[in-house]
């Protein structure tokens with residue numbers, strides 16, 4: 001028997017095109033004008049083969065367009081090469097996070113000599129606006145899929161038209177960070193050179209689709225990093241001790257090893273905070289700390305001579321990755337996930353006097369910023385990304401042993417938390433939209449003046465609804481019926497003015 005929220009890991013096979021949503025209760029704020037576009041896996045079972053992990057399924061784009069107090073909904077499959085091929089064959093077509101195609105000996109050899117055969121193009125983790133005419137859906141390799149934000153229809157495969165497009169640069173994050181002041185998007189790729197693996201940090205300037213290298217950080221083993229941190233002047237890569245080596249990645253197809261299984265937890269390595277100066281691309285220093293694991297950097301900020309690095313850290317280390325196997329999530333009593341909490345790591349920059357060196361021991365101070373379990377962190381990015389912040393929003397659980405069943409707002413200044421919870425309901429990432437979205441008044445108003453928008457799975461009615469919370473009070477502002485259950489998606493972005 002499955003648990004009640006297992007329907008959040010079932011196939012959604014129905015597309016919905018531009019359907020007006022009924023406002024079930026409350027009202028939509030009149031200033032809310034634009035679209036929340038989300039991506040995530042919605043096809044887990046194919047005709048001949050099933051995906052094994054939450055981070056494997058074929059993507060659907062979900063678009064919620066708000067204008068004039070009304071909302072419209074579109075859900076369309078991302079017609080990626082993986083989707084097209086897998087729909088035709090009923091089989092897994094490329095290496096995903098865990099699932100791999102069943103390849104015969106010859107096919108394994110072909111894949112070994114032509115790695116482009118190996119990696120999937122299935123943008124199910126996040127979406128990104130590169131410029132007004134280019135929106136992409138991303139996963140953790142750079143092979144993206146372009147879509148049209150007007151109707152969520154797929155445009156086609158997207159590759160960055162630059163020299164970084166190479167089979168050596170096939171690992172990246174789906175969490176690029178936008179530098180509001182510089183008008184540049186930052187991200188990095190892991191370069192798979194066996195003798196000298198490294199992270200190559202790049203930026204996309206002012207709407208360009210070409211990546212410019214900022215700098216490189218050499219390493220002895222590549223860490224699995226789902227995101228990174230960025231302050232006004234620095235990039236922070238937290239090298240968790242879940243590591244692999246380029247040769248292991250190259251030989252994956254020969255042995256049929258799942259991507260994430262090529263990484264090994266080596267707690268004795270500890271965590272290495274690698275800090276790069278965005279201005280010259282130089283390594284400022286490496287700070288070592290105990291072994292820890294996180295998917296999401298929340299924020300980074302420079303305070304005096306210190307760099308504060310805030311992470312949502314899992315107490316059980318990388319065990320959470322195994323907790324997201326679909327069989328486990330669906331099983332009776334399943335869906336138990338480890339606690340992750342907001343932690344701050346204070347790195348003493350000391351004016352950059354490290355000169356690329358390494359600091360060991362207790363130079364890193366760890367602070368427990370808040371108690372509630374926190375994932376899918378959100379904050380007023382436009383206003384606070386280059387400085388301090390007070391409020392963080394995210395998904396949470398009501399008690400250890402539960403799947404995420406509530407939303408939380410953390411107030412760092414008052415050390416207070418507010419929650420939204422309803423029995424039988426399982427909310428997704430509460431995307432924060434400031435009242436000033438789409439206006440020139442980027443810093444006007446209170447930091448929490450806006451709304452949080454979350455897609456909530458209501459297991460009592462076996463369908464989802466769209467929830468809008470007043471980000472200031474964390475009280476319910478509006479609830480809109482959706483036509484069916486939407487599986488648990490991953491990330492989304494709000495685009496002001498896109499209707």
Ligand SMILES: [Fe+2]
Nearest residue numbers: 226295296491
């Ligand atoms: Fe993520």
